[in-house]
Amino acid sequence: MKYGLKVLAISIALVIASSVAMYGYSETEGGEGISESEGGKGVISLMPPPFIDVAGASPAGGGGGAAPRAGTTFLEEEAGISAYTNVGETIDLEKAKTAFRTIEYETDEYIIGSVPLPDYPETEDVHAYVHKDGWIVAYYLKEEPAAKIIDWEDYGTDEKITGTKLEDGISVVCNAAGVPMRNIKYYDFRYPNADKLMIVADAQWGSGTDTFKLKIPSDFVFYERSYSHCCRKGGSAWGYTPYSEMYIDEEQISHIYEGNTDYGMLSPTQLSLDMFHTIKIYGAFGSTGGASFGAIVLIYREA
Numbered sequence: 001m002k003y004g005l006k007v008l009a010i011s012i013a014l015v016i017a018s019s020v021a022m023y024g025y026s027e028t029e030g031g032e033g034i035s036e037s038e039g040g041k042g043v044i045s046l047m048p049p050p051f052i053d054v055a056g057a058s059p060a061g062g063g064g065g066a067a068p069r070a071g072t073t074f075l076e077e078e079a080g081i082s083a084y085t086n087v088g089e090t091i092d093l094e095k096a097k098t099a100f101r102t103i104e105y106e107t108d109e110y111i112i113g114s115v116p117l118p119d120y121p122e123t124e125d126v127h128a129y130v131h132k133d134g135w136i137v138a139y140y141l142k143e144e145p146a147a148k149i150i151d152w153e154d155y156g157t158d159e160k161i162t163g164t165k166l167e168d169g170i171s172v173v174c175n176a177a178g179v180p181m182r183n184i185k186y187y188d189f190r191y192p193n194a195d196k197l198m199i200v201a202d203a204q205w206g207s208g209t210d211t212f213k214l215k216i217p218s219d220f221v222f223y224e225r226s227y228s229h230c231c232r233k234g235g236s237a238w239g240y241t242p243y244s245e246m247y248i249d250e251e252q253i254s255h256i257y258e259g260n261t262d263y264g265m266l267s268p269t270q271l272s273l274d275m276f277h278t279i280k281i282y283g284a285f286g287s288t289g290g291a292s293f294g295a296i297v298l299i300y301r302e303a
Contacts (some may be wrong), residue, residue, distance in 0.1 A: 043197065043198045044196070044197045045185075045186070045196060046186050046187050046188055046194050046299070047186075047187060047195070048187050049187060051135065052075070052076065052187075074112060074129070075129055075189060078127075078141055078142060079137070079140075079141070079142060079189040080139060080141055080144055080146070080188060080189060081139065081148075081166070081186070081188045082137055082139035082140075082166065082186065083137070083138050083139070083164065083167055083169075083184050083186050084135065084136065084137040084138070084184070084185055084186075085135075085170055085181060085182055085184050085185070086133075086134045086135050086183075087136065087174065087179040087180055087181065087182055088134060088182060089179060090132055090133065090134060091130060091131070091134055091136075091177050091179055092177055092178070093130065093132055095177045095178060096111060096176055096177040097111060098176045099115050099128075099172050099173045099176035099177070100113040100114065100115055100128070101113070101115065101116045101122070102114045109131060109132055109133075110130060110131045110132065111128075111129070111130045112128070112130075113127070113128060114126070114127055115138070115169045115172050115173060117165055117168050117169060117172065118168070118172075119153045120165070124148075124165060124261075126138045126140065126165060126166055127139050127141065128169055128170075128173055130173055130177075134179075136170050136174070138167075138170045139166065139189070140166075142189065142190050145224070145227075145228075145263050145264055145265050145297070146188065146197065146224055146299055147226035147227055147228035147263045147264075147295060147296075147297040148263050149164040149165050149297075150164065150165070150199065150201070150230075150263075150297070151163055151167075151168060152228070152232070152261060152293050155201070155203065155293060159202070161199060161201060166186075167181075167184055188224075188299055190223075190224075191223040191224065191299055193221075193223075194299045194300060194301050195301050195302065196298075196299070196300050196301065197297065197298070197299050197300075198297070198300070199295055200214055200279075200295060200298075201228075201294065201296075202279070202294055202295075203281070203291055203292065203293045204244075204283045204291065204292040204293075205291045206234070206283065206285055206289070206291070207283055207284055207285045207286065208282075208283060209281065209283075210292075211279060212278075212279050213277065213279070214276070214277050214279060215274070215276045215277070216273055216274075216298065216300075217274060218274045219303045220301065220303055221300060221301040222273075222298060222299070222300045223300060223301070224265065224297075224298070224299040225265070225267075225268070225270070225296070225297075225298055226263065226264065226265050226266055226296075226297045227246065227248075227254070227263060227264060227266055227295065227296055227297070228262075228263040228293075228294070228295045228297065229244065229246040229253075229254040229256060229262045229293070229294050230244075230256075230260075230262075230292070230293040231243060231258050231259065231260055231291075232258070232259075232291040232293070233258045233259050233289070233290065234258065234285040234286070234289030234291070240284075240286075241257050241258065242257065242258040242283070242284060242285040242286060243255065243256065243257045243284050244256055244281065244282060245280075245282045246262075246280070246281055246292075246294045247278075247282070248270055248277055248278070248280075249270075250278075250280075251270070253270070254294075258285075258290060266296075279296060281293070281294040
């Protein structure tokens with residue numbers, strides 16, 4: 001079950017009229033951004049878990065945590081983009097363990113390891129921290145781009161992002177432990193002062209090209225720009241392997257074949273401030289099926 005993420009289609013009128021140009025639009029049906037509420041401007045708030053004392057973080061970015069938990073130093077050392085929850089009851093660690101592919105650390109109080117996701121290969125496993133007091137944190141490593149969280153398997157023809165792979169990981173753990181999944185929140189351990197995450201995504205169904213434009217303002221502080229690119233399998237391709245390409249301002253940043261997903265970091269030069277950038281998704285699938293997906297993920301702080 002997905003929690004807390006709704007989609008906003010952002011129009012070109014908002015891009016031009018808004019003094020905060022943190023929006024995307026498509027030249028066909030509209031780029032999509034995920035949001036915590038209909039008035040959320042397509043962003044996810046980032047805030048540290050209460051058991052993390054964020055040294056040096058400004059008040060608006062969190063910090064001043066209390067009630068530290070065993071094992072959280074490990075999180076601060078290796079975690080990047082993360083989702084977390086407290087299920088509101090004690091977690092039976094023996095039950096929770098059944099959700100894990102591998103266990104890296106285990107004590108009487110917590111477990112840390114990797115959790116497989118339905119419909120994804122082992123390379124997409126999320127890491128998870130589970131504490132008996134009810135805390136569950138799902139995360140990707142600090143070396144990995146935030147865009148890895150995008151769940152393209154759940155992206156349908158309505159072109160709506162309804163959750164992330166981190167939420168899927170928490171759901172897998174909750175199901176194994178027999179506990180509810182409540183109030184998912186997000187945080188990036190690499191950037192304690194970042195307070196927002198935005199996803200702008202688009203799709204090309206079948207062969208062809210789709211584009212969206214993105215402008216990011218200079219009055220925000222940006223900590224990470226990353227991308228995700230997926231090529232979903234289709235049907236006949238007339239003798240060649242179906243593939244997809246992703247471009248930013250005519251510069252190719254990704255080329256992948258069907259059944260694959262690519263993601264990576266983008267430089268400040270590739271997505272410079274205060275100007276529109278055109279993101280293009282191209283798919284070559286032959287006569288039937290197939291789809292290409294592309295997204296830009298921004299982690300930032302409002303000035």
